[in-house]
Amino acid sequence: MTIPQTPVFEGITAEECRRIYECFGVRERRFKPEEQIYDFGSGGHSIGILVSGSAIVERVDRRGDRTILEHLLPGGVFGEMLMFQNVLGDSIDVSCEKSCSVWFFPQEKLENRCEKNCGHHNRMIENMFHLIAEKATALSERVEVLSRRSIRDKLLCYFSLQQAKNGGSFTLPFSLSALADYISTDRSAMMRELKKLREGGVVQIEGRKVTILAEDIAP
Incomplete structure (x- = not known):
């Protein structure tokens, strides 16, 4: 057993x-x-x-x-x-x-x-x-x-909470599709925001692994 x-x-x-x-x-x-x-x-x-x-x-x-x-x-x-x-x-x-x-x-x-x-x-x-x-x-x-108004702010708020628990690099507990459901937003719109965050040097994302690059990401 x-x-x-x-x-x-x-x-x-x-x-x-x-x-x-x-x-x-x-x-x-x-x-x-x-x-x-x-x-x-x-x-x-x-x-x-x-x-x-x-x-x-x-x-x-x-x-x-x-x-x-x-x-x-x-x-x-x-x-x-x-x-x-x-x-x-x-x-x-x-x-x-x-x-x-x-x-x-x-x-x-x-x-x-x-x-x-x-x-x-x-x-x-x-x-x-x-x-x-x-x-x-x-x-x-x-x-x-969920209280954050924009998709970007919802993502940054979620990442900030995960960073506080796990440090600057952590693994998402679910897929990106599930993350879109978690923050109650459209997956395509969320993926566009994630692309902007990557291109802006805020985060690095490889699969489910997220690394925070910016010093302060609090929305």
């Missing part, structure tokens, strides 16, 4: 993870690229942890426009208790990007304290609260990017 490397299991031993797997009745499933993993509108009361591969949390509005909300790598967590309310009734789901394996936990197991006061169970619940706080931070970063 492969144990996910995730903040949810921080401070919990491998043996305790195995006991959690059995006690919680965890289901493990495998998915192929583009296959739907989870539908937030189905009312499924479970929490998913990505064991391997990668996935995308995306919103599709009534016009069919697609917006990436989050990119999930091994250890990534998703579920209704971690998602803000969908007031517009748009379709929100998790789809497989690269072949992946997922652990599904019953949500009620993570909402209530253990009757036996098991230390690893209580620690896992505490970790979930920390994770919710981190996701709130990620959402605020997304709002910061």
Whole structure:
């Protein structure tokens, strides 16, 4: 059994993870690229942890426009208790990007304290609260990017946030097409702006690798 490397299991031993797997009745499933993993509108009361591969949390509005909300790598967590309310009734789901394996936990197991006061169970619940706080931070970063009016400023804001986390050279967590969805703009228009940034000596882009060349790129 492969144990996910995730903040949810921080401070919990491998043996305790195995006991959690059995006690919680965890289901493990495998998915192929583009296959739907989870539908937030189905009312499924479970929490998913990505064991391997990668996935995308995306919103599709009534016009069919697609917006990436989050990119999930091994250890990534998703579920209704971690998602803000969908007031517009748009379709929100998790789809497989690269072949992946997922652990599904019953949500009620993570909402209530253990009757036996098991230390690893209580620690896992505490970790979930920390994770919710981190996701709130990620959402605020997304709002910061989307609040910029021009495509150029959205790109520079996103690159600036990545630079603060990873330094002057970093790898995008998704493709350029997905980046266009993330900043909610047309891909062709975004590619034109990226070309201008490269020609202006602001950034260097090779595939998914981005290197910041300018001293200050804050929009």
